[in-house]
Amino acid sequence: xxxxxxxxxxxxxxxxxxxxxxxxxxxxxxxxxxxxxxxxxxxxxxxxxxxxxxxxxxxxxxxxxxxxxxxxxxxxxxxxxxxxxxxxxxxxxxxxxxxxxxxxxxxxxxxxxxxxxxxxxxxxxxxxxxxxxxxxxxxxxxxxxxxxxxxxxxxxxxxxxxxxxxxxxxxxxxxxxxxxxxxxxxxxxxxxxxxxxxxxxxxxxxxxxxxxxxxxxxxxx
Numbered sequence: 323x324x325x326x327x328x329x330x331x332x333x334x335x336x337x338x339x340x341x342x343x344x345x346x347x348x349x350x351x352x353x354x355x356x357x358x359x360x361x362x363x364x365x366x367x368x369x370x371x372x373x374x375x376x377x378x379x380x381x382x383x384x385x386x387x388x389x390x391x392x393x394x395x396x397x398x399x400x401x402x403x404x405x406x407x408x409x410x411x412x413x414x415x416x417x418x419x420x421x422x423x424x425x426x427x428x429x430x431x432x433x434x435x436x437x438x439x440x441x442x443x444x445x446x447x448x449x450x451x452x453x454x455x456x457x458x459x460x461x462x463x464x465x466x467x468x469x470x471x472x473x474x475x476x477x478x479x480x481x482x483x484x485x486x487x488x489x490x491x492x493x494x495x496x497x498x499x500x501x502x503x504x505x506x507x508x509x510x511x512x513x514x515x516x517x518x519x520x521x522x523x524x525x526x527x528x529x530x531x532x533x534x535x536x537x538x539x540x541x542x543x
Contacts, residue, residue: 346513346532353516354533355508362491362504366402370541372534373404373501375494378417379449382510382523383498384442387435389527390498393534401538405430406485408497413449415482420454422481423473429464436461500534503541508533 349355364371374390376383394403407418420437424430440446440457448454455473459466472478492501499509510526513533521529 346516346529346536349508349533349536350516354513355506355537356493356512358492358505358507360491362488362501364402364504369400369402370503370538371404371501372397372401372503372538373406373488373492375406375408375489375492375497375499375501377408377410377414377497378420378437379441380497381442384438385523386498386510386527386530387438389524389531390500393531397538406488408489408494409482409486416449416451416454418482418485419451419473419478420448422478422485423469425481426472426475426478427464427469432463433461500530502534502537505541506537508537 346354351357372394394401397403405421407414407421409415409418421430421434424433424437437448441448446453446457448457451473455466455470458464458469492499492507494507496509496511499507499511501507508530510523510530513530514521514526517526517529
């Protein structure tokens with residue numbers, strides 16, 4: 323019995339040591355990030371492509387956004403940053419169309435953050451076409467008629483279909499998730515498992531960005 327207890331204790335110590343070995347400063351594949359089975363083609367030329375998969379109504383996406391924006395600005399012209407709104411079910415599609423319409427009209431910088439604030443701070447519901455078009459009608463500096471025409475256009479619908487395909491290709495099972503160089507994916511959810519303990523969300527975000535820094539370095543090699 324004592325021998326069995328000793329073996330269990332050794333196994334437990336080994337598991338703890340393995341978990342402790344995973345950290346944002348020395349990320350481990352399968353623990354802090356994932357390598358895609360099939361690398362995806364990118365169109366960023368010599369720059370490294372970084373893609374955020376997100377959902378406007380996701381509270382974790384909302385909380386990560388400020389830190390992620392600061393990280394993207396810090397990278398300068400070393401990366402080509404893209405956003406892809408996801409759809410885990412049909413009810414997500416209006417928000418996909420919202421983002422792609424803002425993108426087509428050159429209004430992402432002006433209104434992307436406002437959408438998050440409207441949903442998470444002001445507690446507005448922006449889940450349907452009617453709700454989104456009504457909200458847009460109240461925003462200054464945007465042509466509501468042009469927005470509606472673009473929102474219902476074939477071009478935006480094509481981008482929605484492309485986003486759904488990318489979501490499948492990158493095996494997105496939760497958001498926010500970040501893909502780097504068409505080869506790696508990481509997220510606060512993935513990193514949290516590597517840390518092996520409950521940590522404040524801001525610390526988790528910092529750790530995720532640290533993993534992203536490391537993945538950028540690997541991509542340059």
